[in-house]
Amino acid sequence: xxxxxxDADGEPIAxxxxxxxxxxxxxxxxxxxxxMARVRRVRALQRVQPxxxxxxxSRRGLLNPLSGMAMVAVLVAMVSMRSFEFARGVxxxxxxxxxxxxxxxxxxxxxLSHDASSDAxxxxxxxxxxxxxxxxxxxxxxxxxxxxxxNGWQRGTTxxxxxxxxxxxxxxxxxxxxxxxxxxxxxxxxVAAPPLPKTTATRRSIPDSx
Amino acid sequence: xxIAVMSEDARDVRRVLAGDVEAFALLVDRxxxxxxxxxxxxxxxxxxxxxxxxDAFVRAYRHLGSYRERDRFGAWLLRVVVNQCRTxxxxxxxxxxxxxxxxxxxxxxxxxxxVADAESTREELTRALAQLDPAQREAVVLRFAxxxxxxxxxxxxxxxxxxxxxxxxxxxxxxxxxxxxxxxx
Numbered sequence: 001x002x003x004x005x006x007d008a009d010g011e012p013i014a015x016x017x018x019x020x021x022x023x024x025x026x027x028x029x030x031x032x033x034x035x036m037a038r039v040r041r042v043r044a045l046q047r048v049q050p051x052x053x054x055x056x057x058s059r060r061g062l063l064n065p066l067s068g069m070a071m072v073a074v075l076v077a078m079v080s081m082r083s084f085e086f087a088r089g090v091x092x093x094x095x096x097x098x099x100x101x102x103x104x105x106x107x108x109x110x111x112l113s114h115d116a117s118s119d120a121x122x123x124x125x126x127x128x129x130x131x132x133x134x135x136x137x138x139x140x141x142x143x144x145x146x147x148x149x150x151n152g153w154q155r156g157t158t159x160x161x162x163x164x165x166x167x168x169x170x171x172x173x174x175x176x177x178x179x180x181x182x183x184x185x186x187x188x189x190x191v192a193a194p195p196l197p198k199t200t201a202t203r204r205s206i207p208d209s210x
Numbered sequence: 211x212x213i214a215v216m217s218e219d220a221r222d223v224r225r226v227l228a229g230d231v232e233a234f235a236l237l238v239d240r241x242x243x244x245x246x247x248x249x250x251x252x253x254x255x256x257x258x259x260x261x262x263x264x265d266a267f268v269r270a271y272r273h274l275g276s277y278r279e280r281d282r283f284g285a286w287l288l289r290v291v292v293n294q295c296r297t298x299x300x301x302x303x304x305x306x307x308x309x310x311x312x313x314x315x316x317x318x319x320x321x322x323x324x325v326a327d328a329e330s331t332r333e334e335l336t337r338a339l340a341q342l343d344p345a346q347r348e349a350v351v352l353r354f355a356x357x358x359x360x361x362x363x364x365x366x367x368x369x370x371x372x373x374x375x376x377x378x379x380x381x382x383x384x385x386x387x388x389x390x391x392x393x394x395x
Contacts, residue, residue, distance in 0.1 A: 014386075016331060017335060017354070017385065018354045020331050020332050020335045021251060021335070021350075021351065021354045021355035022247075022354070022355055022357070023247075023332065024243060024247065025243060025246045025247045025250055027242045027243035027246055031242065031246070031260060031263075031264070032235070032238050032239060032242050034264060035238050035242070035263075035264050035267045035268065036234070036235050036238060038264065038267075038268050039231065039234055039267070039268055039271045040231060042268065042271060042272060
């Protein structure tokens, strides 16, 4: 039976245990050859190389004024193409905002008296909203919303309905002083529109084809 | 590790990184036995240990670019070996099982009149090691089989020094209990 007391050096392990743990193992040349055989099969591209410094790029001819100009040209071309695509998408959209009239509510419908002075006041109070029809027409449109002063520029609160043949429309009660608005197409593309007229006369900002 | 060996490692690593694949054989020859001994104790199985060490060397070769010369190559390699052993153990689920191969098959044979006693000793110790918690076994093997300092062990395992000391203490106590039960059985 072995002595299980701790090592004389103060380590919590018996000396014979330490010796047994440190006993050499059979490291055969066949095992080492097998490792090298696998190492040789590793493709050069799989080896992780240290990051190449700029000077080495330069020595290899990859970093020179010509390649730099070519890289910048490619980047400019990519940005230009993206801008062109965006502009083309915006150009293909037709928009219209039609003020159909005032939302005058008859005083009788709200139970007010027919007194002349009160009629004038109630008419002025109720006649603060206008009925505006927003129309958008264009290809590849999946959803349209209107944002503006009248809804606090909150997306999703006023959406246009699809009428077919690429035409979208909505009739909205808009406060008289809310003039600025814009369309949000496909939830990402913002299409600006001219502000609504201050007068109550019906206004068409697009051709009759809309 | 002697300074001379450290510089040899660094020189060989530079040669490998420069494209001399055969220089890696020098590193394999120099460190294979040590890695195999640690892996054998960690996995309690000679075949698994050999597979783990082989995988570790190939992995080390592939990631040699991430090795920095300010580190000791031996310690860096041992970290790869320990990680590979953990992976193998997780796959094989051998941490909690008894060794399938006798320790006598795994470890080199001594010469002289105490051969039988030495073999018996190793077998008992291997069986006891196999019953340890994996983290405790890892700590006790690195501490005593490879004679690493606690700081080196912390670097390799990613565990704090105080936690490693506690693991070693508990592992040794558990080993004593297991071996005394064996002797009294």
